[in-house]
Amino acid sequence: MGNYIFLGLVIASFFGLSKLFAKAGIESWKGWVPFYNFYCLSKLLNKPWWWCLIMAVPGVNILMYGVYGFNVARAFNKPSNSDLLFASLLPYIFFVKIGLDPTAKFVGLERYKIEPIKFIKNWADPIIFAVIAASIIRGYFIEAFTIPTSSLEKSLMVGDFLFVNKFAYGPKIPQTPLSFPFAHHTLPLSETKKSYLEWIKLPYFRLPGFGTVKNNQIVVFNYPDGDTVLQSEQNMSYYALKRYFAQILENEDLRSGQKLQTKSYYAAKTNELINNEDAVNLINGKRMGKIIARPVDKREHYVKRCVGIAGDNFQIKDGEIYINDKKQEMPANAQHNYYVKCKSRVFGEEINLPNGQPSLSNLTALDSLDIYVTEVGIAAIAKDTVVYRLNMPAHVAARVKNMADVISIERKIDKKNDIDNSVFPHNASYAWNNDNFGPLQIPREGLTLPIDTHNVCLYEKIMNTYDDGIHQVTKQGSQVLFDGKPITSYTFKQNYYFMMGDNRHNSADSRSWGFVPFDHIVGSPFFVWFSMKYSENNPVSGKSAVKSLTKNSKEGKFRWERFLCYVKDGNLHSVKIPFILIVLAIWGFNKWNHRRKLKAGKI
Numbered sequence: 001m002g003n004y005i006f007l008g009l010v011i012a013s014f015f016g017l018s019k020l021f022a023k024a025g026i027e028s029w030k031g032w033v034p035f036y037n038f039y040c041l042s043k044l045l046n047k048p049w050w051w052c053l054i055m056a057v058p059g060v061n062i063l064m065y066g067v068y069g070f071n072v073a074r075a076f077n078k079p080s081n082s083d084l085l086f087a088s089l090l091p092y093i094f095f096v097k098i099g100l101d102p103t104a105k106f107v108g109l110e111r112y113k114i115e116p117i118k119f120i121k122n123w124a125d126p127i128i129f130a131v132i133a134a135s136i137i138r139g140y141f142i143e144a145f146t147i148p149t150s151s152l153e154k155s156l157m158v159g160d161f162l163f164v165n166k167f168a169y170g171p172k173i174p175q176t177p178l179s180f181p182f183a184h185h186t187l188p189l190s191e192t193k194k195s196y197l198e199w200i201k202l203p204y205f206r207l208p209g210f211g212t213v214k215n216n217q218i219v220v221f222n223y224p225d226g227d228t229v230l231q232s233e234q235n236m237s238y239y240a241l242k243r244y245f246a247q248i249l250e251n252e253d254l255r256s257g258q259k260l261q262t263k264s265y266y267a268a269k270t271n272e273l274i275n276n277e278d279a280v281n282l283i284n285g286k287r288m289g290k291i292i293a294r295p296v297d298k299r300e301h302y303v304k305r306c307v308g309i310a311g312d313n314f315q316i317k318d319g320e321i322y323i324n325d326k327k328q329e330m331p332a333n334a335q336h337n338y339y340v341k342c343k344s345r346v347f348g349e350e351i352n353l354p355n356g357q358p359s360l361s362n363l364t365a366l367d368s369l370d371i372y373v374t375e376v377g378i379a380a381i382a383k384d385t386v387v388y389r390l391n392m393p394a395h396v397a398a399r400v401k402n403m404a405d406v407i408s409i410e411r412k413i414d415k416k417n418d419i420d421n422s423v424f425p426h427n428a429s430y431a432w433n434n435d436n437f438g439p440l441q442i443p444r445e446g447l448t449l450p451i452d453t454h455n456v457c458l459y460e461k462i463m464n465t466y467d468d469g470i471h472q473v474t475k476q477g478s479q480v481l482f483d484g485k486p487i488t489s490y491t492f493k494q495n496y497y498f499m500m501g502d503n504r505h506n507s508a509d510s511r512s513w514g515f516v517p518f519d520h521i522v523g524s525p526f527f528v529w530f531s532m533k534y535s536e537n538n539p540v541s542g543k544s545a546v547k548s549l550t551k552n553s554k555e556g557k558f559r560w561e562r563f564l565c566y567v568k569d570g571n572l573h574s575v576k577i578p579f580i581l582i583v584l585a586i587w588g589f590n591k592w593n594h595r596r597k598l599k600a601g602k603i
């Protein structure tokens with residue numbers, strides 16, 4: 001309904017423009033021609049002609065409507081505060097009002113060349129157009145991101161500040177254009193208030209890009225499982241929360257010595273709990289709140305490595321990835337959990353950090369190895385030995401192996417057929433875990449696969465949500481029903497991808513929630529401009545920013561070697577020297593040009 005209302009407002013504004021043009025001596029028919037009408041309006045207002053091009057940019061064109069409205073109000077001699085506010089907020093209706101107002105006469109904007117209010121001349125116009133320009137760049141070209149989690153450690157690291165290229169695979173037009181500038185799904189300084197309105201919803205459309213998603217590329221995408229979230233815990237999907245709550249309830253019965261119930265019992269109790277807005281969230285103690293559905297473009301941004309593309313047959317065997325039965329090379333900086341057996345307390349005792357996170361007491365040793373103190377623990381203790389669990393890449397594991405009092409080191413691998421309930425498809429028929437997963441056919445557009453009651457759990461979310469709108473997929477006896485009709489096969493309508501983190505045992509990725517649809521793909525990281533450590537992970541070297549200015553990357557907070565680097569396949573390549581040379585060249589040219597103008601008497 002909102003789309004039809006918006007379309008009606010646009011048509012009304014065209015009617016208003018036709019009347020305005022007639023008052024200004026321009027043929028009224030020009031007001032009805034999309035984009036050309038705003039070209040004519042720009043000329044009438046003596047504004048740059050290219051303003052009309054901004055009207056073709058979804059989302060930003062709504063802001064631009066208000067800019068036109070503000071100038072039209074003044075140009076047609078309606079400069080009162082109430083008229084200017086009306087024109088800026090509801091320009092569609094204001095155009096009609098002025099067009100039909102016999103007292104409105106075109107007087108132009110000449111009198112405003114010297115603004116009566118300096119704020120408008122010096123601040124308002126530059127701020128508005130800075131917002132418009134930044135919105136276009138952010139929405140369609142380049143967007144700034146910060147790596148928030150360690151899922152790609154040590155390829156892209158927590159604390160990396162980077163730019164994402166949206167033209168890598170083609171920028172998407174915003175599907176919810178009515179949104180607060182520069183905010184994603186919640187308003188600044190708020191944890192629950194939505195930053196967007198769904199009065200207008202645009203269909204999915206992607207502009208042409210530079211390439212397609214390929215194996216082993218690092219990709220930014222909208223988190224598909226985040227289509228539904230709980231108001232009190234928006235960093236986790238609704239579906240993951242339900243599984244987690246069910247596990248908590250089961251563990252509570254286990255600890256209290258009560259008889260364990262069936263999985264369906266705990267699922268039902270969880271469903272009852274999570275749908276009660278006044279209930280207490282079992283994770284954070286907050287009021288449960290509402291269940292929120294998010295449109296695709298407002299789902300959380302994730303960044304992972306694309307390990308399987310559309311059409312691939314994907315499998316993990318003992319922690320190694322196989323694509324179409326061919327073993328893939330492990331990323332150079334991939335991290336795994338290792339069991340480190342020692343004959344002394346090399347890494348200390350178990351402690352709790354100030355934030356309540358469990359860790360080990362020898363923070364200095366962990367920090368010197370750049371092992372995050374939040375990803376460690378003690379796995380076993382014997383009379384004369386202790387086994388630590390450390391998360392690290394292979395080259396760090398080799399260093400640890402040579403440390404004094406280290407007896408042995410073994411990479412942790414989940415055994416085959418040890419089912420993990422947190423692993424996709426969350427079905428007992430598929431005894432998969434993080435290190436032994438699949439085989440799984442990744443769908444591509446046009447591929448037809450047989451569907452039965454056994455494998456429907458693998459593709460159910462695609463069929464009922466991602467592929468072609470909302471549908472009902474159910475099982476009835478030995479049949480699978482699609483919108484009530486029996487089916488034995490399904491043809492996929494877009495490409496899908498399998499994403500994984502390089503931090504193989506500390507990554508919420510496709511092993512947890514399944515496929516990523518192409519319409520969720522956002523872009524590719526291409527430039528890291530700044531990088532620093534956080535004290536939560538590196539409490540020794542990541543503590544002081546000021547003192548770190550004179551320290552190297554190992555001893556201080558700033559990772560100097562990661563400054564000003566472009567990203568290729570997860571590897572960073574420094575461009576510090578070319579960048580410095582370019583800056584010096586621009587500075588030198590400006591100095592030379594200034595002196596030249598002084599000599600010529602132009603300054």
